[in-house]
Amino acid sequence: MTERLLQTMSTADISRRGLFKAAGALGAGVLISGALSACGGSGSDRSAAAEPTGKPQRGGRLRTGHAGGGDVETLDPAKSLTLIDEARARQLYDTLTFYSPDMKVVPWLAKSIEPNADASQFRIVLRQGVTFHNGKPLTADDVLYTWRRILDPATASGGAAALSRVDMKATKKVSATEIQVVLTQPQIDFPALLTGREQSIIPNGFTDFNHPIGTGPFVYKSFTQGRSSLFTRNPHYWQDGPYVNELEMISIPDPVARLNALIAGQVDAIENLSFTDARTHQNDTNLRVLATKSMTCLPFYMQMDVAPFNNPDVRKALRLAVDREATVRTALSGFGDVGNDLFGKGDPFYDASIQQRTYDPEQAKSLLKKAGVDGLRVTLNTNPGTVGNVESCQAFAEQAKAAGITVDVKSWDVGKFNSDIYNQVPLAQTYWNFPPEIMFPFALAPNAPYNETKYRNPQFQTRYADSQRTIDEAKRKEIFGDLQQMLWDDGGYVIWGFIRFTDAVSSRVGGLVEHPYFNLGAFQFRTWWLSK
Amino acid sequence: MTTAAISSQLGIRRFLGRHPIATFMLRRIGLGALLVVAVSFLVFLATNLLPGDAARAMLGGRGTPTQIEAVRHELGLDRPLLARYGTWATGMLHGDLGTSLTGGSSALTGGGAMSGRPVSSIIDEPVRNTLVLGLLTVVILAPLSLLLGVLAGVRPRGLIGQFVSVLTLAGLSVPDFVVATLLILLFAVTWGLLPPVSLLAPGESPLSDPAILVLPVAALLIVSVGFTTRQIRAGVMRAMESDYVEMARLNGIPERKVVLRWALRNAVAPSIQTFAQIIQYLLGGVVLTEFVFGYPGIGAGFVQYVSARDLPTVQAVATLLAVVYIGMNILADLLVTLAIPKLRTGQ
Numbered sequence: 001m002t003e004r005l006l007q008t009m010s011t012a013d014i015s016r017r018g019l020f021k022a023a024g025a026l027g028a029g030v031l032i033s034g035a036l037s038a039c040g041g042s043g044s045d046r047s048a049a050a051e052p053t054g055k056p057q058r059g060g061r062l063r064t065g066h067a068g069g070g071d072v073e074t075l076d077p078a079k080s081l082t083l084i085d086e087a088r089a090r091q092l093y094d095t096l097t098f099y100s101p102d103m104k105v106v107p108w109l110a111k112s113i114e115p116n117a118d119a120s121q122f123r124i125v126l127r128q129g130v131t132f133h134n135g136k137p138l139t140a141d142d143v144l145y146t147w148r149r150i151l152d153p154a155t156a157s158g159g160a161a162a163l164s165r166v167d168m169k170a171t172k173k174v175s176a177t178e179i180q181v182v183l184t185q186p187q188i189d190f191p192a193l194l195t196g197r198e199q200s201i202i203p204n205g206f207t208d209f210n211h212p213i214g215t216g217p218f219v220y221k222s223f224t225q226g227r228s229s230l231f232t233r234n235p236h237y238w239q240d241g242p243y244v245n246e247l248e249m250i251s252i253p254d255p256v257a258r259l260n261a262l263i264a265g266q267v268d269a270i271e272n273l274s275f276t277d278a279r280t281h282q283n284d285t286n287l288r289v290l291a292t293k294s295m296t297c298l299p300f301y302m303q304m305d306v307a308p309f310n311n312p313d314v315r316k317a318l319r320l321a322v323d324r325e326a327t328v329r330t331a332l333s334g335f336g337d338v339g340n341d342l343f344g345k346g347d348p349f350y351d352a353s354i355q356q357r358t359y360d361p362e363q364a365k366s367l368l369k370k371a372g373v374d375g376l377r378v379t380l381n382t383n384p385g386t387v388g389n390v391e392s393c394q395a396f397a398e399q400a401k402a403a404g405i406t407v408d409v410k411s412w413d414v415g416k417f418n419s420d421i422y423n424q425v426p427l428a429q430t431y432w433n434f435p436p437e438i439m440f441p442f443a444l445a446p447n448a449p450y451n452e453t454k455y456r457n458p459q460f461q462t463r464y465a466d467s468q469r470t471i472d473e474a475k476r477k478e479i480f481g482d483l484q485q486m487l488w489d490d491g492g493y494v495i496w497g498f499i500r501f502t503d504a505v506s507s508r509v510g511g512l513v514e515h516p517y518f519n520l521g522a523f524q525f526r527t528w529w530l531s532k
Numbered sequence: 533m534t535t536a537a538i539s540s541q542l543g544i545r546r547f548l549g550r551h552p553i554a555t556f557m558l559r560r561i562g563l564g565a566l567l568v569v570a571v572s573f574l575v576f577l578a579t580n581l582l583p584g585d586a587a588r589a590m591l592g593g594r595g596t597p598t599q600i601e602a603v604r605h606e607l608g609l610d611r612p613l614l615a616r617y618g619t620w621a622t623g624m625l626h627g628d629l630g631t632s633l634t635g636g637s638s639a640l641t642g643g644g645a646m647s648g649r650p651v652s653s654i655i656d657e658p659v660r661n662t663l664v665l666g667l668l669t670v671v672i673l674a675p676l677s678l679l680l681g682v683l684a685g686v687r688p689r690g691l692i693g694q695f696v697s698v699l700t701l702a703g704l705s706v707p708d709f710v711v712a713t714l715l716i717l718l719f720a721v722t723w724g725l726l727p728p729v730s731l732l733a734p735g736e737s738p739l740s741d742p743a744i745l746v747l748p749v750a751a752l753l754i755v756s757v758g759f760t761t762r763q764i765r766a767g768v769m770r771a772m773e774s775d776y777v778e779m780a781r782l783n784g785i786p787e788r789k790v791v792l793r794w795a796l797r798n799a800v801a802p803s804i805q806t807f808a809q810i811i812q813y814l815l816g817g818v819v820l821t822e823f824v825f826g827y828p829g830i831g832a833g834f835v836q837y838v839s840a841r842d843l844p845t846v847q848a849v850a851t852l853l854a855v856v857y858i859g860m861n862i863l864a865d866l867l868v869t870l871a872i873p874k875l876r877t878g879q
Contacts, residue, residue, distance in 0.1 A: 070836030071632070071654075071845070156602055224734030225654075226836055227828055252729060253836075256713075257826040260728035264720055267731075415582065415841060 049288050049507035056511055056529035061246040064520070065258045065267040068251025070226040076209040077200035078150050078157035083271070086197050087249060087523040091231050092133075093200030093214035096124065096143070097191045099522070101515045103295075103347045103435060105192045109138065109201055109215060118469045119188040126177040130238045132203050133219045140173035145204040147171075159198025161442060161449040165190070186469040188476065189437045217242045217526035226251055241526035243511065262287060262504055268530065269505040269512075271519040274387065275333035278502035285507070291335055292501040292514040295344045296433040298388055300380060300396070300494040301452040303426040308378075312490045313371040318378075319494050320367070321403040322396050323359035328497040331392035335502050339495040342484050346498075346516050347435035349477055351484040364403035377406040381428035383417035388499060389429055396496070423452055433517070436480060440464055444487070453492025460486050557866060564858045571854040572624070572847070576617050579843050579850075620847065629655075630844035651848045655830060657734065659852075662822070662829035664738045666814035668745060669752045674807060676753070677760035684761065685768025685799070686791055696761060703758035709820040712751040716824070719747060730827040738827075748825045752818060756810050763806040767799035774798070800871045808864035812857050 069082030077089040096110040107113070111127045130138040150159045151168060170182035183190065193199075203213050212220050217239070218231035228250040233242045250267060252258040255274050261267045263286070273281070273289065281289050302309035302318065309315055319341055328336040337345060340357055344350045368376055382393045390411050397407035412421050422428060430452055432439065443450045445464050460483060467479040487493070501519045505512060511529045515522035547554070604610050623630055629651040684696035703711075720728035730744040738745055771777060772795050780790050819831035826832075830849060837845040 071840035071842050153598060153602055222734070224657075226833070227732075227734045250731060252731075252826045253832075254823055254826060257729045257824060260716060260721060261731065261826070264724070264728050266727060266729055415839070 049285050051288065051512075052508065052510035052529075052531035056241075056243045057531055058243050058245075058529070060244050060530040060532075061248055062244040062269070062509075062525060062528060062530060063248045063250060063267045064525070065250050065252045065261050065270040067255070067258070067272060068226060068253055070251070070253070073225045073251070074209065075212045075220070075223055075229075077202070078146075078155050078159055078198050080197055081158070083519070084249065084251060086518055087271075087520075088229060089197040089200050090216065090523045091218040091247060091249075091525060092212050092216045092220055093197075093202065094130075094216050095196070095199045096194045096201065098195050099515070099517050101513055101522075103516060105195065108195075110191075110194075113191045113194075115188060115190075115471055117471070119186040119190070119471060120183050120469075122181040122183075122190055123174075124179040124181060126179075127238060128177065130215050131236055132215055133213045133234060134203070136203060138201070138215055139176045139204070140179045141204040142201055143179060144171070144173060145206075146199070146201050149202070150198060157198055159196055162193035162196055162199060164441075164447075164449070186465070187441070188468050188470060189441070192435075192437050193441070218247050221246075237526065239526065243527075243529035244525075247525055259504070262506060265506065267506075268509050269503065269520055269528075271501075271503050272387075273502045273504050275335050275502060278335060278504070279333060281504065287504045287506060288509075289504045290501065290512075290514060292503070292516065292519075293337060293346055294433065294499060294501050294516045294518075295346060295435060296431075296499045296501075297339055297343070297495050297497065298386060298392055298499070299339075299430055299432065299496070300393075301428060301430050302492040302494070303452070303454050304492045305454040305456075306426050308371075308373055308376060309426060309492060311371045311373070313367040314373060314376065315490065315492060317364040317367040317371070317376070317403060318400070318405065319357060320360045320364040321400040321405055322494055322496050323399045324357075324496045326359075326399065327392050327395045330395045331388045332497065332499055335500040336388075336497045337500070339497045341488055341491065341493055341495045342436070343432060343439040343493075343495065344435035344437075347437075349436050349480045351436075351481040353481070354485060354488050357488070359399065361399070361402035361404075364400075364405070368404060375404055375406070377408070378427050379408045379410055379425070381410050381412060381417070381421050381425050383412050383414045383421075383429075385414040385417070386431060392496065393429060396494075423450075436484060440467075440483065444491075455487075455492055457486060457490075553866075553869065556869065557862075560862045560865060564862050567858055568851065568854050569621075572621065572851045573617060575847055575850040575854075576620065577613075579838075579841075579846050580613060580616075582838070582841060620844070624848070624851065629848040632845050633840075633842045651845045654845055655833065655849055655852075658828055658830040658833040661732070661738055661827065662815065662818075662831060665745065665748055665752070665818075665822075665827065665829060666811065669749050669756065669814055670807070670811055672749070673753055673756055673760060673810065677757050677764055678803070680757070681761045681764025681803075682768050682791070682796060682799070685765040686772060686795065688765070688769055693765075696765065700758035700761045703754045703756075704762075706755075707820075708751065708755045708818065709824050711754050712748070712821050712824040715747045715751050715754075728825075730825045732828055734828075744825075744827075748821055748827050751821050751825075752814060755821075756813070760803075760806050760810055764799055764803050767802040768795050771795040771798035797871075801868045804864050804867045804871065808860045812860050815856055815860075816853055 064087075066084040066087060068084050072081055073088075074080055074085055075088060075092065077085075077093055080086065080089055094109045096108055097105050097113065098108040100106045107127075109127055109130060110124050112123075112125045114123045115121070116123075124143070126138055126140065126143070132138065147163055147166065148168060149155055150157045151163055151166070165183045165185050165187050167182045167184050172180055174180050181190070187193075201215060206213060215238070217234050217237045219234050221230045221232050223229040228248055231247045231249075233245050233247075250261075252261055252270075255272065255277070258267075258270045259273055259277050259281075262270045278289050278291065281287055300318075302315055304310055304315070324338040328334065328338055338356070339345060340354060342350065342354065368374060380393050380396065382389045384390050390409070393407075393409040393411075397409050400407045422430070432443075434442065442448055443452060444455050444460065446456070446461050463479055463482055463486070467476050467483065470476040470479060503520050505520075508531050509528055510531055511527045512521045513524065513527060515524065521527070608616060620630060632649050632651050632654050680692075680696050680700075684693040687693050688697075716728045719726045726747050727744055728747075730738070730748060732738055732741065732744065772791075774794075777790055777794050780794060781787070816831070818829075819835060821827070822829040822832040823835070834846070834849050837849065
């Protein structure tokens with residue numbers, strides 16, 4: 001149970017924090033929750049609840065249960081850290097672009113974003129008729145203010161990395177609804193970088209995030225950190241929906257309590273069931289348990305600039321020493337898909353043609369011998385902040401034995417991991433949920449802000465620069481294929497699998513469209529409706 | 533020394549000599565205050581020694597070094613430890629519980645001024661909620677355990693005595709979160725009689741929706757009643773076996789009077805201390821119970837503040853708890869002293 005308490009908060013898009021450890025609590029909690037779930041009325045002869053059909057019905061209050069971020073929850077999108085912040089940002093605000101359920105970048109607040117010939121400039125044309133919740137129309141000034149604020153070091157926003165190539169001096173508004181963006185370097189993927197929640201557009205000059213104003217489908221009514229928020233339907237929203245009148249988002253950190261709330265009808269949807277509970281309730285007729293494919297992975301990173309990982313044979317050996325199917329089965333209880341040491345499986349730019357790496361401890365052993373490192377011993381650092389973390393490391397440690405590699409798994413308190421371990425030790429577990437075109441600038445290209453593997457391949461750098469000048473999508477996909485081949489050959493990541501989102505909704509909920517980007521249909525609550 | 537000074541000193545001494553209880557109280561309060569100071573400093577030290585600092589915790593581990601430095605400076609984390617303690621302690625004495633590091637996150641907006649939410653506004657509701665839960669439990673627990681304890685103590689080998697013995701042992705042995713989970717399993721999930729999660733809208737008092745209090749209070753009662761009942765039973769048993777009770781019986785005083793006048797009165801002292809302990813336990817925030825029920829109290833809240841490294845809030849809550857604990861102890865000691873005449877003259 002403690003582990004699942006910890007799962008609720010993790011870094012980056014989900015901030016990780018440790019709670020106190022109660023080993024007894026874990027054991028008893030698992031037993032009891034198993035008993036609880038078993039009494040939830042599951043039976044193999046019953047089919048799971050069907051989704052309501054027909055036209056969306058209007059009205060009602062949609063209540064959603066989240067793990068929450070406690071004290072760190074915020075309505076300021078530039079400073080958002082936790083998963084519930086992501087969820088709330090998508091209700092109150094909009095970004096210029098977003099991802100469709102098949103992971104294509106689609107216009108959102110921006111009607112169009114057109115590159116020039118070499119993608120060193122973009123012309124953004126904003127959608128007409130969009131207003132903020134206070135009635136003010138959306139203009140270019142709002143976008144520029146939002147960007148200036150994100151880039152301001154005093155804001156300390158995690159969204160600054162996405163805007164790192166924007167030349168704010170040269171970027172100008174051309175009219176009330178048009179902006180000419182000038183980049184310091186070509187970056188055809190610039191529109192994709194604008195999909196992040198930190199890039200939510202706020203009104204020009206706005207600072208009072210206790211009473212937020214956005215263009216989003218829901219309007220702020222009340223918010224208590226760590227408890228719940230209440231938003232009401234925006235009747236002037238520029239897209240279809242919302243269909244519900246009110247949206248209440250509630251923080252329930254304990255996953256068992258969260259599930260109980262759904263079963264008892266206290267909430268209509270919850271995120272992140274434990275894998276055990278997901279399995280137990282798959283046939284529950286009162287709920288729908290989802291197992292949505294996602295790009296979320298828990299890779300191990302190897303720092304390529306220190307021994308022993310500076311040797312490509314050693315890196316390859318480690319990658320061959322993991323049994324991907326077995327790890328998905330044990331660490332994710334089967335709620336996942338095998339990975340191939342590449343990010344963003346399922347994304348249009350993911351190169352599915354690259355040969356799938358398999359568990360080959362014999363080859364790993366011979367590679368190590370060739371590298372002159374017989375009997376390799378490494379410390380794999382992780383934290384219990386995300387479900388699957390520690391289990392996957394332990395599974396790997398077992399599997400690596402056959403390759404003659406001794407893996408010492410060290411699990412740290414999340415706070416300590418984030419401040420003293422992560423990105424400072426040669427081998428550790430990380431967390432990502434981005435498609436390849438975002439991972440390249442974030443973690444792999446030169447000057448990448450999160451270059452965990454210290455990847456510095458000149459050939460990769462040249463090819464990546466080429467890709468960012470390539471307007472034609474098909475040609476760009478080819479270059480991305482080359483880049484991924486390079487990463488597959490000698491990169492520093494062991495990406496053994498991708499997690500499926502295990503969420504659940506009541507049988508009353510209709511209109512949910514599953515999405516690989518985030519849980520609960522990427523929190524697009526505006527499409528949801530409640531049947532009477 | 534002047535005559536006035538001497539005589540006032542003598543006057544004080546005479547007063548204290550004639551009022552041993554006042555002396556006792558003053559001494560205890562004085563010591564208590566020192567203890568609170570010591571605890572507050574230890575808490576301050578401990579929270580600052582927690583692995584991982586607030587800046588990185590807030591930035592989620594992915595902040596750039598410049599970002600982290602900027603945040604640390606904003607939060608004053610680069611000032612020396614003693615200076616920070618001094619500022620904070622002075623504030624506390626003026627009733628200013630401090631400003632949360634994460635409340636509102638506006639502590640990080642440009643301008644350099646710390647404008648996070650005041651700690652008092654963050655903890656007022658959780659504290660109130662835990663108080664409601666705790667006091668409600670005590671209000672039921674006290675008469676219940678007194679009744680059971682006296683009945684069992686008067687006739688330990690009778691039916692009630694045996695029953696109480698077994699039941700209380702069971703209640704004592706099962707951990708609080710297990711009791712809580714079992715109650716949820718039975719009453720909420722299987723029989724659907726009560727809500728499994730104590731969902732409370734922010735600002736709402738738990739008393740406005742009593743259904744959410746039933747299971748948490750029941751859980752706490754089951755866990756605590758064992759302890760209190762057995763203590764009272766032991767006190768009563770001891771009293772019933774004493775010489776003066778034997779004497780009273782031999783003198784033909786009816787049993788009922790014996791019980792009421794002697795057994796009960798002599799069970800009061802251990803009862804006071806027992807209840808003081810239980811109240812401390814309950815008001816300290818019964819973390820696991822609150823967590824399992826999703827009850828928005830200070831126990832579960834405190835865990836979140838620690839996780840978020842919200843140092844000012846952690847320090848304020850820990851110090852307040854210390855004040856409550858020490859205050860309860862002083863109160864309990866006073867009541868015991870008042871109840872037992874022997875102790876009054878002994879000091």
